[in-house]
Amino acid sequence: MTKTEAKRVIEKLRKGIPVPDGFVRLFTVGRKDEIGKLENALVDPKSTALLLNANYGSGKTQMLRFLREEALKSGYAVAMIYCDSKAGIRFNRMDQVFGAVCRHIEIPDCAEKGILSFLRWFHEKIPSTSSSYWRKLSANGAWSRSETLTSPALYVALRAYRFGNEESQRLLEDWLMNPQTYKTKRKMLYENFVKVSRQFSDPRPAWKFYQDGVFIFDQQGYAQCWAALTDLDTLAKKSGLKGLVLLFDEFEEILTNLRNIQHEETAILNLFDFNEGKRFSGKTFFAVTPEFVEKCKIRLMDRDRYDFEFARFKKINQFEMSPLSSEQVVELIEQQIIPAHSLAYGWKPKVRPDSFTKWVNSIMRQRIQDRTRLAITDIIKQLDIVLDKQK
Numbered sequence: 001m002t003k004t005e006a007k008r009v010i011e012k013l014r015k016g017i018p019v020p021d022g023f024v025r026l027f028t029v030g031r032k033d034e035i036g037k038l039e040n041a042l043v044d045p046k047s048t049a050l051l052l053n054a055n056y057g058s059g060k061t062q063m064l065r066f067l068r069e070e071a072l073k074s075g076y077a078v079a080m081i082y083c084d085s086k087a088g089i090r091f092n093r094m095d096q097v098f099g100a101v102c103r104h105i106e107i108p109d110c111a112e113k114g115i116l117s118f119l120r121w122f123h124e125k126i127p128s129t130s131s132s133y134w135r136k137l138s139a140n141g142a143w144s145r146s147e148t149l150t151s152p153a154l155y156v157a158l159r160a161y162r163f164g165n166e167e168s169q170r171l172l173e174d175w176l177m178n179p180q181t182y183k184t185k186r187k188m189l190y191e192n193f194v195k196v197s198r199q200f201s202d203p204r205p206a207w208k209f210y211q212d213g214v215f216i217f218d219q220q221g222y223a224q225c226w227a228a229l230t231d232l233d234t235l236a237k238k239s240g241l242k243g244l245v246l247l248f249d250e251f252e253e254i255l256t257n258l259r260n261i262q263h264e265e266t267a268i269l270n271l272f273d274f275n276e277g278k279r280f281s282g283k284t285f286f287a288v289t290p291e292f293v294e295k296c297k298i299r300l301m302d303r304d305r306y307d308f309e310f311a312r313f314k315k316i317n318q319f320e321m322s323p324l325s326s327e328q329v330v331e332l333i334e335q336q337i338i339p340a341h342s343l344a345y346g347w348k349p350k351v352r353p354d355s356f357t358k359w360v361n362s363i364m365r366q367r368i369q370d371r372t373r374l375a376i377t378d379i380i381k382q383l384d385i386v387l388d389k390q391k
Ligand SMILES: Nc1ncnc2c1ncn2[C@@H]1O[C@H](COP(=O)(O)OP(=O)(O)OP(=O)(O)O)[C@@H](O)[C@H]1O
Pocket: 012, 013, 016, 017, 018, 019, 027, 028, 029, 030, 031, 054, 055, 056, 057, 058, 059, 060, 061, 062, 063, 324, 332, 372, 373, 376
């Protein structure tokens, strides 16, 4: 770790948030068994979705970030999505969820995020349109349908990327990242992505594209969004990755973000669909507090939705994260935080062995919620004060 990196790490920890990408593994203590189980969920072909339960401030984001690093390292494409109110993603709107996946998707060893880098990766791996995969993709050069992709829009996008110029690639990036803003622009999309290409000829007339809703993501229960998500997983697998992993942080906000019970119901049904693995072939992790499922049920009951499919809650795979122990927090402070603070500001704090144990114990005894965060922010505050005095 360099001095600048150490500074960036301490700045995050000072605010009580997880360390920057690339340092999460190094700054994670404990939870060996839990990490092992989560890693199994990544490799188990039967595992679909998992709710990660932990109290406020006790490491949900950190664990998702850990999973992100782990998944990238073992060769998955990953999209980590924050569902807080600022992100403006409503979980009943699968077009917004799909757009968010396209904005956040990343592949191993590539600093750039987003759907264009994913498509670039795919084309680098399978460049030749005379390869057997492209022949299947294009239904043996017929171009009017695909034998491998299930979303007509993603098929249009993939070939527009392959044959288009930089301008049309930027347009298709914006379209996939924000499909909801293109609802009335199907003619423009057709003219940019289908009509102009000289390298292939799709025999379908324009009206057929419009009639079939090729450019539309929000019809028929957002069927095209689910299909496109599965296609991203398929393309990842075809291009040598292990598949697509979606990580949803602050997932609880899906309840507070939605004003209308029908929307809430749809959002919960979408969670069920991810969990049951029939509409999306990749893996999904959701970070929530332990009361999340109970909260969902209460909200539905409070609004008299007695005919809701409550039985589907039972199928949800849940993973309870144990809170960090005092010893683990002390280990983090002594072995990672103090050395990083000392590197960042070029000083050597005088620390007696075991000097933090009592103090961390007292914080950890006080409360359950937010105690890990409190212990970390507090120790940095103290280090800052001592450093200031020494100057
Ligand atoms: N296993 C861990 N090892 C080391 N540090 C951790 C671990 N888990 C959490 N932390 C640290 O504790 C603090 C709080 O963690 P985090 O932000 O992940 O909690 P959270 O559950 O997501 O909180 P919130 O409910 O507010 O979203 C962060 O500074 C994080 O780096």
